[in-house]
Each structure stands twice: as C-alpha cells, then as structure tokens.
Amino acid sequence: xxxxxxxxxxxxxxxxxxxxxxxxxxxxxxxxxxxxxxxxxxxxxxxxxxxxxxxxxxxxxxxxxxxxxxxxxxxxxxxxxxxxxxxxxxxxxxxxxxxxxxxxxxxxxxxxxxxxxxxxxxxxxxxxxxxxxxxxxxxxxxxxxxxxxxxxxxxxxxxxxxxxxxxx
Numbered sequence: 001x002x003x004x005x006x007x008x009x010x011x012x013x014x015x016x017x018x019x020x021x022x023x024x025x026x027x028x029x030x031x032x033x034x035x036x037x038x039x040x041x042x043x044x045x046x047x048x049x050x051x052x053x054x055x056x057x058x059x060x061x062x063x064x065x066x067x068x069x070x071x072x073x074x075x076x077x078x079x080x081x082x083x084x085x086x087x088x089x090x091x092x093x094x095x096x097x098x099x100x101x102x103x104x105x106x107x108x109x110x111x112x113x114x115x116x117x118x119x120x121x122x123x124x125x126x127x128x129x130x131x132x133x134x135x136x137x138x139x140x141x142x143x144x145x146x147x148x149x150x151x152x153x154x155x156x157x158x159x160x161x162x163x164x165x166x167x168x
Contacts, residue, residue, distance in 0.1 A: 033088040033141055034148045037081045051166060052083035082148055088141050095138040103128055 035042045042048050042056035059078040093100055110124040137145075149157045 032085055033091065033144050035083050035085060036148070036152060037078065037083065042083055047085050047087070048083045049086065052085070055081060056083070080152055082145070082152060084141070084145070088138075091141055092135075092138050096132075096135050100132075103131060 032041070032047065035048065037052075037056040037059045039056075043053050043060065045053045047053075048056065055078065059081075062076050062078050107124050107128050111121050113120075153161055
C-alpha cells in the first residue's frame with residue numbers, strides 16, 4: 001500500500017488537469033509533439049517538463065517591458081528554442097515498444113536487487129541510456145521536428161546553425 005500526502009496528491013491532480021486543458025486547446029496531438037518556448041502551452045510542466053517549462057517562463061518574463069526606474073530588472077535574452085514534449089516521448093516509447101519494456105524490467109531488477117552494488121546499477125543505467133539514444137527517432141516526430149526547425153530557424157537550419165541540446 002502506498003500513502004501519499006494530501007498536498008502532493010492535490011498537486012498531481014492539478015498538473016493532470018493542466019495537461020488536459022493544454023491538450024484541449026490544441027487542434028491535434030501533432031501540435032503537442034514539439035512546441036516553441038514562445039507558445040503558452042510550453043509553460044506547462046506536465047507537457048514540457050521542468051526544464052522546458054522553466055525556459056518558457058523565463059522567456060515570457062524576459063519579454064515583459066521594464067519601466068527602467070531604479071530597482072527595476074534588466075531585460076535579458078532567451079534564445080529561440082523548441083521543446084520535444086511528453087507527447088513526443090510517449091510516441092517514441094510506443095515506437096520502440098517491447099524491447100524498451102524488457103530493458104526497463106531489467107533495470108528495475110538490478111536497482112531493486114537486495115545487494116546490488118552501486119557500480120552494477122550505474123552500469124545498467126548507462127547501458128539503458130546508450131540503448132535509448134541509439135534508437136531511431138519515430139518518423140512522425142522527425143518530420144515534425146524538421147518542419148518546426150525550418151519554420152523557427154530558416155530553411156538552411158541544418159547546415160548553417162549550431163544548436164545546444166538539453167535533456168532531462
């Protein structure tokens with residue numbers, strides 16, 4: 001049996017409701033695979049994760065016009081960014097299917113082994129990360145990402161620009 005503090009439960013319910021509201025505002029699931037930090041829905045933690053939502057909020061705050069009076073904040077620049085959302089993650093997980101499920105089960109066995117050494121767990125975790133990173137990106141995500149990159153950064157984005165990639 002698992003006991004969850006009432007405040008934690010309420011917070012989780014609020015996050016679920018927020019994600020449902022964001023989904024209803026979009027015209028299709030495809031619209032939620034990849035979002036710009038400029039979009040309001042990017043500020044949703046259940047959709048974009050903590051890093052993505054924080055970046056979107058920081059971007060929003062950076063655009064608020066400061067009046068320049070003493071003590072006001074200086075405007076800062078947040079570079080343009082796209083976020084692969086939890087929707088894209090779920091699509092990718094569905095695409096790699098049963099192998100992913102087996103690997104997660106193995107990872108759980110190692111982690112929960114009564115006498116598993118930290119080095120063993122770390123090794124299995126690293127193998128999982130390497131395996132996941134080596135999987136081809138689902139074609140629908142790849143197409144949408146390419147289209148969004150072109151719209152955001154221009155047709156020559158893949159040959160003339162450099163990007164920083166952040167992940168959780």
